[in-house]
Amino acid sequence: MSVKHVLTTCPYCGCGCNFYLQVVDNRLVGVVPCKTDEIGQGRLCIKGYNAYAFVQNPDRLTHPMVRDGHQLRKATWDEALDRIVSEIKKIVSKHGPDSVVVFASARCTNEENYLMQKFARAAIGTNNVDHCARLCHASTVAGLVYSFGSGAMTNSIPEFENADCILVTGSNTLETHPLIGARIVKALYSGAKVIVVDPRETPLSRLAQLSLHQKPGTDIAWIHGIANVIISEDLVDKEFVATKTKHFEELKKVVAEYTPEKVEKLTGIPKEKLMEVARVYAKSKKSMIAYAMGITQHSNGTAIVKSLANLSMLTGHIGKESTGVNPLRGQNNVQGACDAGSLPNFYPGYQLVANGDMKAKFEKAWGQTLSDKPGLTITEAIEKAATGEIKAVITFGENMMISDPDITHVEKALSNLEFFAVADIFPTETSKFAHVVLPAACYAEKDGTFTNTDRKVRRVRKAVDGPGEALPDWEIVCELGRRYGAQGFDFNSVSDIMDEFASVAPAYGGISFDRLEKEMLTWPCPSKDHAGTRILHVGGFKIGKGQFAPVSHEPPAEEPSEDYPMILTTGRNLFQYHTGTMTRRTPKLERESPEPYVEIHKADAKPLGVEDGDRVRISSRRGSITLAARVTDRITEGVIFVPFHYAEAAANMLTNPVLDPIAKIPELKVCAARVEKA
């Protein structure tokens, strides 16, 4: 008889709450929130409480499979791994290493992501490595690196409670980051001003003192409108702007055009409300900005992020307690996967591939000649797979057939590959296309670290054995590396992998498993005696001066037309998570939100004869789906919302794969669509 309580980190959103998995004889029986955890404080959301329920589901992948003709059949690990290595080698010798892509995963640990990018770079010889951050916060990394020199959340989760003003935009915080949402609610109930700008009403916007609804795709307009009011009403922190920033005059010139009157026309936000928001945000002593996909998933996402950064610098609300610009990262380890270098243009620790010194550094560290050509992003790789330039893809835990825009096109691309390998915990819509499928251990079955949205490196601990022959991804990648004949894949523990990662990534320099056993560490933590950094940019920006960005409003790539008169926007809800492979196998979550739906405004539903609960067909230029209507007044007229969790009516059949030119993030938040009664 063995009973254990194993401390680990939640596998869902980027809050990174810690809890204990209750284990009786290798059986998971429950979750107990950790009362001494600084982030969760002994609290969790419904997904956290149920994070044990999918782990031992009988659908789990339990043995490797290889394709013979049309069939996937059971195989040994030796056969499956050798098949991957020989196929990749064959393709590399014929078409070169850049014909292969590795998709790493924001669901996997830091150590695993470090190895995945190392495998792509040092074994295969390509920088074609990317992961689903491309679909969520790629524009944050690009935008905030430009503005501040660092692409991460500037402040920390507990600071929300002490803010005087919190401007939340493009984030349904209570549903998608529940424990951050809860902190914002606490601030609100103790007197802080909470402002929500979103095309939909959200549980948080219903509580907020100020709730503004913009037309999707008009974010730069309203953000510049706020900057306009701040400048014209003399609310600028002049000393901060003069000493810590540059390009103020250029910004001033651009935002002068965005008068509240003009902004009202472009966005639908009444000018009085816009002015009030500007005053509250600028005049409050401690003002924070929090945002998520509603800002980033646009064809001008990078520019929108920069415009938010402008607001914080204009008012000096950065580099201090309870201020800053705070992107809320959507997945447990999307921050860490970026940190560990699962990005085509960065080595671990955001060191540029295109920089010769960095390349030399990693060549020395890894004992291997590296490519200096930045690789392809996920979105570009899919495109090039469809045209035949990309021949092979190895993917760890990504379900592109639900998560990526324009699924019909993704299907074409995956079918076109000469070789496709998938490692995952469940069979997915994507693994159906694979030539080799590998069974991976999930978070509860392995050791490692996740880095949460506020840069805390948090331990993941093994609670139970994986099902059947499933292996942790880090062991899978080590095996692939060794069989590929590459050096530097002989790791016996995840702690050793972290040590190597820390030795090449300065921000992680002082982080080790020994220290994490005793203390909470937040990067940058450059040395063993460094306590970590809770607030970024204190006293100024490391790049010298913060840069204002004089960006301009551009309409979204698709605007409503006669055939497609509505704007479709997509997102998550509280109860389901992303492509649903875990949450849809969790009875208590599936009960709360069992079927796909579209939210449509009463005024839009009426002329179509659509009533609450009716089946409707939604079409865009790329496809159609049929699902139930939720007729509501909690969404802006002319806008419809579909959560993207449901394979049976996948929102991404409809979405537009047009990309932000800098970050290559697709415009998942706006496309033109039509609704008909089904």
Place this chain on the structure above:
Amino acid sequence: MNELGKKLCDIAFDKQKADYLLAMREESGNVAPVFISKGEDIGEANIDYPYQLVTILSRIYPWLNKGKIAIVARRCDEKALNETIKRGLFDGNRIAVIGLACSKEQIKKCRCNDPVPTKVDIGEPNNGVNTDELMNKLQRISPEERMDFWVRQFKKCNKCFACTTNCPVCFCEDCVLEERTFVAEKGIPPGLSFHMIRTFHLADKCIECGECERSCPVDIPLLTLRKMALKDIKDLYNFKPGDRETASPMLTTLEGELLEDDTHVC
């Protein structure tokens, strides 16, 4: 093993002749629940954080076919165990209590008027407090104002189910809060029915451990809500939950007589 750990093991394994011990200890810079078998090292025991050990035990218990379990229990936990045993969910002969007297600070946080366990094994007994300031305030205002207060609180609810998941006296196999006839499943916050059903459902069981309030991410003052319902039950039926014998007045006949065998019904 620290001194406290030694003491807990002595009481559990030597005095009470238990086979297992459920307590708390320091681990990886945090304080964790810990369940050990006789002979295992408990490590650095710690009683500073109010983990709801009865709830924690309720998930382990169904898999433990035999053996006696010693559990560190505050007065409220002791009462939760009584309610559990009364309904036949735990076998009383297999449970041994290590009585923990709460600190003054904890008593204040729980507005607790009954903080001393039947037998104090750990800690120093302290007096209870008789007032819940928020409850007093709410009793002074009009029903309409009181309703406004609670509606504003319930609006924060994010339907995490922490109040039920962590509750030691939430016994139902099928939870009525998960039934769409009572609580609509579409979105958050849930309607008033969610909180009201729970309030009434617990009125004859709640032992005021306060775990619902502590684990509520948005700080809804749920313990005050429970205390108000308990006061009504006390005033109307002269009943207070928490002992091993007395059946709830909700389970009696109209004449006030106990039904046969009804103590095993919840």
